[in-house]
Amino acid sequence: MYDTFQQYLDSKITLTSDEKELIRSVSILKKLRKKQYLLQEGDVWKYHAFITKGCMRTYAVDDKGIEHIIYFGVENWWIGDRESLLNQTPSRLNIDAIEDVEVVLFTAPNFDMLCAKIPDFRDMIQAIISKSFNVNQTRILASISKSAEEKYLDFIQKYADFAMRIPQAMIASYLGIKxxxxxxxxNGIAKK
Amino acid sequence: MYDTFQQYLDSKITLTSDEKELIRSVSILKKLRKKQYLLQEGDVWKYHAFITKGCMRTYAVDDKGIEHIIYFGVENWWIGDRESLLNQTPSRLNIDAIEDVEVVLFTAPNFDMLCAKIPDFRDMIQAIISKSFNVNQTRILASISKSAEEKYLDFIQKYADFAMRIPQAMIASYLGIKxxxxxxxxNGIAKK
DNA sequence: TTTTCCACTTGATGTAGATCAATTTATTTC
DNA sequence: GAAATAAATTGATCTACATCAAGTGGAAAA
Structure with a gap:
């Protein structure tokens, strides 16, 4: 179960066996059943989390009780609430499992230690954050400039590898439509 | 004109006079008249930019020729296109001046040098990026969960200090409405 | 001053997407 | 494998926002 994470690391950076062992020694493995929470609104998020198996979602619940999905995550994705982690404030987000899930966790101090001791590791993380920043920016642009149909087509193209694993009601929530x-x-697309 | 940037630095971190001088020595000052471009679509963005005076906007132009404003920036804000800078690819964005503007520029190599030599500087930048990440995330959530009126009220509350400097047509573009x-x-709000 | 030009408003109408309600089709669960 | 539960579809209607078209007011230009 840690193996998936190790393969991910090997695909991104080259590590000595000491470094590999260091990373492994501070990792925490966790399994979640479908619908279980990894993070609940109001709790303070303490980790950096990497999905090795299954599918998760990050969402907020509004004052009418409606869930709004902000992100999905699958194998080889990092998830969490950076805001809650950084400021150590209660999270406004929920993260739960759409399928049975396995994750690798690192506490923030351990994670920072890894970043400090292994520059390549830090650079890898920086690159992921940068990429994620750009993805968010592109999504903001789409939200102000594209129709629901365009956003849906973008979604299934961009996330073709896992889009079919996600219930349509959740995709709708992510896109901001019903x-x-x-x-x-x-239906309209199918008829074309 | 550099003074505004120096005051900004002093408000965020403590620097030795050597460090201050180092930063100053690699800074580039630039003035722009209203409507002039800092970055044009297709060009590769080479800098980190800090606004010391005036107001700017970052926007994309769609295939119908319509402008979609992604960000505004005023005094004491950083602007640029991280995607183009990071990948050294042609930018899909435009940045221009809404008012006469003064900016401080740093080339990417110089900026990275400053981050490497002055850890506090790097931490300051990291903090800004993190905060900006969170702002974007909140905006994504708003885009899928709030009405146009709610988004407008959020906007004028969050950016009360400069909202009135921005033409309404541009605020509308930023919000994704006409x-x-x-x-x-x-009109509806005024009547309440 | 008068002309020109934007920024903004207002009205009439059109349309994308929401809402409400009823089925149909899949999945779980026992 | 039947019953129960959840997910997706379909139809009728409603509403928020878009579109198109005129008109107003205020600032810059001449």
Missing amino acids: PETLSRIR | PETLSRIR
Whole structure:
């Protein structure tokens, strides 16, 4: 189960066996059943988390009780709430498992230690954050400039590898539309 | 004109006079008239930029020729295109001056040198990036969960210090709505 | 001053997507 | 494998926002 993470590391950076062992020694393995929470609103998030198996979602619940999905995450993705972690404030987000899930966790102090001791590790993380920043920016642009259908087509193209694993109601939530609307959009696309 | 940037630095971190001098020595001052570009689509962005005076916008132009404003920036804000800078690829964005503007520029190599030599400087930049990441995330959530009126009210509250300096048509673009709609929203709010 | 030009408003109408309600189709669960 | 539960579709109607078109007011230009 740690193996998936090790393979991920090997694909990104070259590490000595001491470094590998150091990383492994501070990792925490965790399994979650479908629908279980990794983070609940109000709790303070303490980790950096990497998904080795399964599919998760990060979402906020509004004052009407409606869930709004901000991110999905699958194998080889990092997830968490950077804001809560950084400021050590109660999170406004929930993270739970859409499928049975396995994750590798690192506490913030251990993670920072790894970044300090292994420059390549830090650079890898920096690169991921930068990329993630750009993805968010692109999504903001899409949100102010594209129709629901365009956003859906972008989504299934960009996330073709896991889009079919996600219930449509959740994709609709992520896109900011209603499940009925997504159903009609799909119907429209199919007829073309 | 550099003074505003120096005051900003002093408010954030403590530097030796050598460090201050080092930073100053690699800074580039630039003035722009209203409507002039700092970055044009297709060009590769080479700098880190800090606004010391005036107001700017970052926007993309879609295939119908419509401008979509992604960010505004005023005094004491950093601006640029991290994606283009990081990958050294042609930018998909434009940055221009909404008012006459003064900026402080740092080339990427010089900026990285400053980050390497002055850890506090690097930490300051990291903190800004983290904060900016969180702001983007909050904006994504708003885009999928809030009405146009709510987004407008959020905007004028969050950016109360400069919102009135920005033409309404540009605020509308930033919010992803039409100027006519924003006008009606404002009218509705005023009548309450 | 008068002309020109934007920024903004207002009205009439159109449309994408929401809402509500009823089925149908898949998945779980026992 | 039937019953129960959840996910997705479909139809009718409603609403927020867009579009198109005129008109107003205020600042810059001449």
